[in-house]
Each structure stands twice: as C-alpha cells, then as structure tokens.
Amino acid sequence: MTTATLVPVFAALGDETRWSVLTALGEGDASASALAERLPISRQAIAKHLGVLHEVGLVEPVRVGREVQYRVIGSQLRATATRLDAIGAEWDRRLAVIREIAEGL
Amino acid sequence: MSSISSSQPAVVDAAEFTVRRTIRIAAPVEKVWSAVTEPEHISRWFGRTELDGSGAGARGTMTFAERGSIPLRVEAMDQPRLVTYRWNNDDALERLPGELDVDHSTVFTFTLEPVSGGTRLTVVESGFDATSDPAANLESHRGGWEVELDKLVALLESGS
Numbered sequence: 001m002t003t004a005t006l007v008p009v010f011a012a013l014g015d016e017t018r019w020s021v022l023t024a025l026g027e028g029d030a031s032a033s034a035l036a037e038r039l040p041i042s043r044q045a046i047a048k049h050l051g052v053l054h055e056v057g058l059v060e061p062v063r064v065g066r067e068v069q070y071r072v073i074g075s076q077l078r079a080t081a082t083r084l085d086a087i088g089a090e091w092d093r094r095l096a097v098i099r100e101i102a103e104g105l
Numbered sequence: 106m107s108s109i110s111s112s113q114p115a116v117v118d119a120a121e122f123t124v125r126r127t128i129r130i131a132a133p134v135e136k137v138w139s140a141v142t143e144p145e146h147i148s149r150w151f152g153r154t155e156l157d158g159s160g161a162g163a164r165g166t167m168t169f170a171e172r173g174s175i176p177l178r179v180e181a182m183d184q185p186r187l188v189t190y191r192w193n194n195d196d197a198l199e200r201l202p203g204e205l206d207v208d209h210s211t212v213f214t215f216t217l218e219p220v221s222g223g224t225r226l227t228v229v230e231s232g233f234d235a236t237s238d239p240a241a242n243l244e245s246h247r248g249g250w251e252v253e254l255d256k257l258v259a260l261l262e263s264g265s
Contacts, residue, residue: 091124101146103130
C-alpha cells in the first residue's frame with residue numbers, strides 16, 4: 001500500500017462517527033437500522049457514513065434475506081496498519097543513525 | 106542507556122493520522138540539533154540533502170539513489186527545540202514534482218527535550234490526509250481523541 005492509497009482511507013477514517021460505525025461493525029455484521037439502534041446517530045447519517053467507508057473499500061454490503069448488512073473488510077485496515085508500521089520502522093532506522101551522529105559529534 | 110522503542114504500536118491520532126517515534130540520545134540538545142538540521146548530517150540519515158538557506162522557508166531537495174530528487178521545505182524552526190520539514194514522500198507518484206507539491210506531501214517534526222544524560226528526540230510524521238492543512242488540524246484537534254489502529258485490527262481479527 002502506497003502513501004497515495006492511504007490518503008482516501010485516512011480521509012474516511014478521520015471522522016469520529018465513522019470510526020464508531022466501523023468499531024460497531026467490528027463486533028459483527030449489521031444493517032444501517034441495527035447500527036442506528038446502537039449508536040446515537042440517525043439511520044440516514046449512518047447510511048451516509050457507510051457509503052463513504054464502502055467507497056474506500058473498508059466495508060462491503062452483504063444481502064441477508066430482505067436486509068442489507070455491512071461487513072468490515074479487514075484486509076484494507078490491515079494494509080493501512082501495516083503501511084503505518086512501515087513508516088514507523090523507517091523512522092526507527094533514521095533515528096538510530098541520528099543518535100549515532102549526535103553521539104559522535 | 107539509549108534504546109529504540111521499536112515495538113511501539115502504530116499509535117494513530119485518527120483525526121490527524123500521525124506516526125510518532127521517540128528515542129533517547131546520550132548527547133546534548135545542541136548536537137542532536139545539528140544532526141537533524143545540518144544538510145551534511147541529514148544526508149546521512151535521509152537522502153542527500155541540499156537546502157538554499159537555513160531556517161523556516163528554506164527550500165531544497167533530498168536525493169535518493171532509487172527515487173531521484175524529492176522536494177523538501179523547512180516549515181518551522183525554533184532552535185534548538187523544534188524543526189518541521191515538509192516533503193513529497195509519496196511513493197506512488199509516477200514523476201517527482203520539480204516544486205514541492207503540497208497536496209501530496211507530509212510534514213515531519215522533530216522535538217528535542219533535554220533530559221538527564223542527554224536528549225529525548227521525538228519525531229512525528231503527519232498530514233497523510235492530504236486534503237487538509239496539518240497545522241490547522243493540529244490546532245482544531247488539540248486534546249482530541251487518539252485511537253490505536255492496531256487495536257481495531259486485532260478486534261476484527263478476533264471476530265473473524
């Protein structure tokens with residue numbers, strides 16, 4: 001995953017409400033109506049947030065009988081976490097060299 | 106004495122999206138300051154660095170063998186406490202911009218704190234959300250919420 005592909009995912013995640021929707025879905029697939037019962041947000045607002053999360057590939061709709069449930073796509077989140085870890089690891093390497101330089105001055 | 110905390114989780118300020126690392130260095134603040142601000146030293150821990158001046162507003166490039174020259178700018182400097190750089194680290198760009206492309210850039214800030222026996226150096230890279238101004242975000246989200254992406258991932262994995 002590149003920085004460019006991180007940007008839309010981060011834009012989607014960078015919202016407290018969407019994060020709570022995602023966390024709620026982490027406990028199990030749910031429809032917008034079911035989420036509206038658990039979260040202090042209207043069904044319409046939840047549907048809108050689910051749309052944003054779907055657009056960047058963080059969730060997918062799944063038809064269950066007559067209702068549409070949403071499921072978190074773990075791989076996209078894992079890729080995001082992995083990319084962040086990689087950026088952190090790059091800084092670990094750079095900081096180690098900075099320490100060597102400063103301690104040798 | 107000094108050690109790298111390499112096992113830190115990816116702590117993410119979800120509104121800001123930052124990567125943060127801290128290291129303890131057995132050298133005084135002045136020397137650490139030199140290491141993170143003088144182009145000849147930056148060239149050793151980053152790419153080969155050239156700047157057209159010193160202090161906020163200085164522009165230049167960092168050259169990497171495998172990626173070519175990347176625009177770099179000094180955004181803020183408060184000697185010897187804080188220095189902020191903006192760079193085009195976007196590894197997805199097909200062609201590297203000649204001038205700094207703010208929309209596809211991130212900023213990283215070094216903060217230096219004197220501690221007993223040396224310096225605590227913290228680096229924060231932020232602004233992955235290129236649609237917003239990191240400085241404004243920092244201001245508006247001061248005291249905001251932090252989440253650990255790793256925890257959510259773990260939650261999802263345990264549930265599936």
